[in-house]
Amino acid sequence: MALDSPTETRAPRVLVADDNRDAADSLSLLLSMLDCEVRTAYDGAQAIAIAREFRPSLILLDLCMPVLDGLSAARVLRAEPAGQGLALVAVTALATEADKAAVKAAGFDAHLPKPLDLDSLRPYLRVERAPLPA
Template identity: 45%
Template structure:
């Protein structure tokens, strides 16, 4: 099973997305803020991180920068998730270290395509 770290502070978003990922065959580990995400990225060893960018404690921007600065977590693909769909938001996510970006509300088919592309890029195969 491919383990995904879902970092989301909104309970409804977290519940909806985690259930959908579980049904697709992923193992889902959840963090409620950026500090928890940093700890779980090391201890849970996820294959991929779905990172909400607007988080309490440490926001997704800073958490991603820290993940990409540490040798133990730098290679984990991070897909930034944000309700911001303004011009420049994708570039800001990529500059923070995200490997890709998607908007909320999540279009599951589009997000699954991005997850598969990132897993393939790092040599992980996922077959639901």
């Protein structure tokens, strides 16, 4: 079957970015077990560099990271042409209304609180997604 066949689905390409290495590696492993193609970054600058090369369809980005925080990384990613077509999801323990407003202003598609619930993540793992939930 050809790669471009409409009946064949490709694995979602997911970038996980979190400075907590255990959390990032665990989530990456879980996503790999769900047939995703995954890369992992441990700070915002590394996430941008990997995203430019890897071209993920989804980035799960922590907000509180060294070198470059998640809000700043999101702004950089959204400013690039490739950043327009990807799903950008904040995965963070920061959950006040001000945090949610900052996430939206930075260009994220969604805010998912930690600890991450796998069911809340599933809609973002579809290669051909319907509109993202609010």
